Amino acid sequence: MTGDRHISQxxxxxxxxxxxSAEEQARIASHLEMCDVxxxxxxxxxxxxxxxxxxYESIDRQPQDADGARSLLRxxxxxxxxxxxxGLGASAFTxxxxxxxxxxxxxxxxAAAALLFFVPAIRSSLPDLSASLPNxxxxxxxxxxxxxxxxxxxxxxxxDPEVSPSTQQTVxxxxxxxxxxxxxxxxxxxxxxxxxxxxxxxxxxxxxxxxVTVWNARAKDQLERHLYQLVCEKKISLADAQHDIATNWIAxxxxxxxxxxxx
Amino acid sequence: xxxxxxxxxxxxxxxxxxxxxxxxxxxEEVLSFYDLFQTRLLRYAVSLGLKTQDAxxxxxxxxLALFRHxxxxxxxxxxxxxxxxxxxxxxxxxxxxxxxxxxxxxxxxDLLASSLTNPEEELLFSERQTRLRRAFSALPEADRLxxxxxxxxxxxxxxxxxxxISLGSVANSLGRxxxxxxxxxxxxxx
Numbered sequence: 001m002t003g004d005r006h007i008s009q010x011x012x013x014x015x016x017x018x019x020x021s022a023e024e025q026a027r028i029a030s031h032l033e034m035c036d037v038x039x040x041x042x043x044x045x046x047x048x049x050x051x052x053x054x055x056y057e058s059i060d061r062q063p064q065d066a067d068g069a070r071s072l073l074r075x076x077x078x079x080x081x082x083x084x085x086x087g088l089g090a091s092a093f094t095x096x097x098x099x100x101x102x103x104x105x106x107x108x109x110x111a112a113a114a115l116l117f118f119v120p121a122i123r124s125s126l127p128d129l130s131a132s133l134p135n136x137x138x139x140x141x142x143x144x145x146x147x148x149x150x151x152x153x154x155x156x157x158x159x160d161p162e163v164s165p166s167t168q169q170t171v172x173x174x175x176x177x178x179x180x181x182x183x184x185x186x187x188x189x190x191x192x193x194x195x196x197x198x199x200x201x202x203x204x205x206x207x208x209x210x211x212v213t214v215w216n217a218r219a220k221d222q223l224e225r226h227l228y229q230l231v232c233e234k235k236i237s238l239a240d241a242q243h244d245i246a247t248n249w250i251a252x253x254x255x256x257x258x259x260x261x262x263x
Numbered sequence: 264x265x266x267x268x269x270x271x272x273x274x275x276x277x278x279x280x281x282x283x284x285x286x287x288x289x290x291e292e293v294l295s296f297y298d299l300f301q302t303r304l305l306r307y308a309v310s311l312g313l314k315t316q317d318a319x320x321x322x323x324x325x326x327l328a329l330f331r332h333x334x335x336x337x338x339x340x341x342x343x344x345x346x347x348x349x350x351x352x353x354x355x356x357x358x359x360x361x362x363x364x365x366x367x368x369x370x371x372x373d374l375l376a377s378s379l380t381n382p383e384e385e386l387l388f389s390e391r392q393t394r395l396r397r398a399f400s401a402l403p404e405a406d407r408l409x410x411x412x413x414x415x416x417x418x419x420x421x422x423x424x425x426x427x428i429s430l431g432s433v434a435n436s437l438g439r440x441x442x443x444x445x446x447x448x449x450x451x452x453x
Contacts, residue, residue, distance in 0.1 A: 008438070009439075009445075010434060010435065011438075012441070013441050014419075017413065019418070045441055045445065048441060048445060049441075052410060052444075053414040055392070055396060056414040057414065061302060061306040061315070062305070063301070063305065063319050063322075064315065069319055070294070073293075073294065073323055080334075137364060174314070174316075203316060
């Protein structure tokens with residue numbers, strides 16, 4: 001009975017993978033010993049399996065910043081389960097923590113608030129508004145683990161340290177901006193400024209259009225300096241500053257300067 | 264009565280110390296899992312059509328979820344399958360968002376096919392290997408995922424859990440795929 005019928009492809013794969021029952025494994029093994037056709041099928045199946053495995057394993061995917069990714073996880077783990085869901089710490093502004101539910105809500109409220117502010121000049125300011133804000137899916141904001149003391153004792157006050165050309169290129173690519181238009185029409189800007197703990201990770205960088213007139217880089221620099229001052233004067237927490245600027249920097253400007261338009 | 268207060272304080276301090284130690288060791292355990300799996304998960308998430316950065320984000324999320332899972336004392340059985348399943352589910356969610364935001368890159372996720380787009384690289388493969396890769400790329404996504412998870416060393420039960428299909432469907436998919444892969448080899452050779 002054992003050697004009569006050929007082994008099906010389904011049986012062969014299960015046999016190669018060691019997934020057949022003990023009884024089935026034994027039956028197939030003994031059939032293979034006496035059947036050339038099935039033995040050839042078995043050899044081919046095993047070859048294809050191994051070949052696919054090698055091909056698949058040769059696809060080498062590494063995080064863009066392996067050490068950074070590991071430290072980020074370490075710091076997020078350290079903040080886990082401390083019983084304070086609001087004090088998520090410096091690394092909280094990755095998409096992993098706040099994205100999407102929380103941010104969508106905040107963005108919705110901020111967008112509605114921005115619309116209300118802009119009702120008299122809605123036609124002219126809407127394109128400017130949308131061009132002034134990053135795509136939150138691509139640029140949620142990224143921070144390094146720093147505390148207020150470190151932030152406030154830092155001497156470097158360059159709001160926009162230079163971003164390497166390759167990183168800039170990655171940002172342009174993510175946003176689907178062609179090479180021709182990139183440098184001419186956009187500058188790569190930090191969403192959370194380095195002074196507030198922002199990193200030069202592409203998730204904290206976005207192409208800011210030179211063409212916007214109202215909510216431009218100058219207004220954002222103003223906000224960054226103001227928030228920095230508020231943080232160091234302990235009027236607001238560093239986490240709040242990072243959160244507000246990452247969620248919608250225009251709404252943050254309006255909130256902290258108590259104005260609907262840049263001062 | 265006066266004795267009980269210091270004792271209870273001491274007990275509570277000791278308990279807190281023990282729980283801090285426990286947490287630290289759990290963190291280390293999760294990081295070891297991360298070291299072991301992150302490259303494989305990144306590859307898998309990218310093969311599901313994610314941009315590398317989003318795949319990286321998702322992997323962070325997976326290991327935070329693993330930490331919570333272990334901290335809550337949930338099952339430690341088959342954590343490998345669990346990790347792949349959570350990655351799979353989060354990647355699909357992200358993919359749905361791509362579609363909504365019109366970021367879907369339909370052709371970008373077939374990793375083996377993309378290794379064939381460079382003629383110089385293609386020279387590295389024998390004709391037979393090239394045919395196999397092409398046949399693999401022509402398979403439906405569900406079948407490709409079964410083969411990929413199998414290539415990652417997952418057992419059929421784990422593959423079924425990750426993909427949310429039955430054990431029989433996994434075996435059928437693999438048998439069917441293998442039959443097509445072998446057939447394409449024979450046809451092209453003949």
